[in-house]
Amino acid sequence: MNRTTLIFTIALFFVFSACKKELTKNPQSPETLNELKAPSGFSWKTTRDVNLTLSTQVNGLVNVINDQGITYQQAFLTANSPNMIKLTLPAFEKKITLRFQGKDTILNLTGSEMSYTFQ
Numbered sequence: 330m331n332r333t334t335l336i337f338t339i340a341l342f343f344v345f346s347a348c349k350k351e352l353t354k355n356p357q358s359p360e361t362l363n364e365l366k367a368p369s370g371f372s373w374k375t376t377r378d379v380n381l382t383l384s385t386q387v388n389g390l391v392n393v394i395n396d397q398g399i400t401y402q403q404a405f406l407t408a409n410s411p412n413m414i415k416l417t418l419p420a421f422e423k424k425i426t427l428r429f430q431g432k433d434t435i436l437n438l439t440g441s442e443m444s445y446t447f448q
Contacts, residue, residue, distance in 0.1 A: 372420075379416045382444040384409075385429070392428040401425065411444075 359365045367373075383391060385406050393402045393416060406412045406429070418425070418438070427434045429447050436445060 375420050376417050377420050377422075378441060379418060379438060380442050381414045381416055382442075383412045383414065383427070383447070384444070385412075385447040387430070389430050394426045394428060395422060396424070396426075406447075 381393070383404075383406055386408055388408045389406055391404055391406050392400050393404075393414070394400050401418060402414060402416055404412065404414050416425075422438060424435055424437045427436055427445065427447075434445070434447070436443070
């Protein structure tokens with residue numbers, strides 16, 4: 330029994346030591362930043378600017394928040410006049426939530442100039 334265990338252990342050692350994955354260098358990886366090539370039209374920006382014009386018939390505080398509940402900006406809106414807010418948002422952000430007077434409004438980010446009127 331002892332001899333069988335020894336032979337089995339040696340056999341397992343050879344089986345697991347024979348299976349090695351060779352590490353090869355990816356031929357597409359650049360060595361330096363000067364060798365880095367990006368596709369045409371690729372934007373290196375990680376943020377984008379959105380000019381948001383908000384209108385309301387009552388004075389109040391608006392919060393601009395993301396899906397995780399993080400507030401990007403807070404502003405006081407004056408009744409019956411357009412209120413301009415310049416937002417700098419992460420480039421991956423596709424929508425924001427406007428919280429005004431206890432109500433949430435989801436606004437899809439479709440451009441750099443947007444407007445919304447609270448009812």
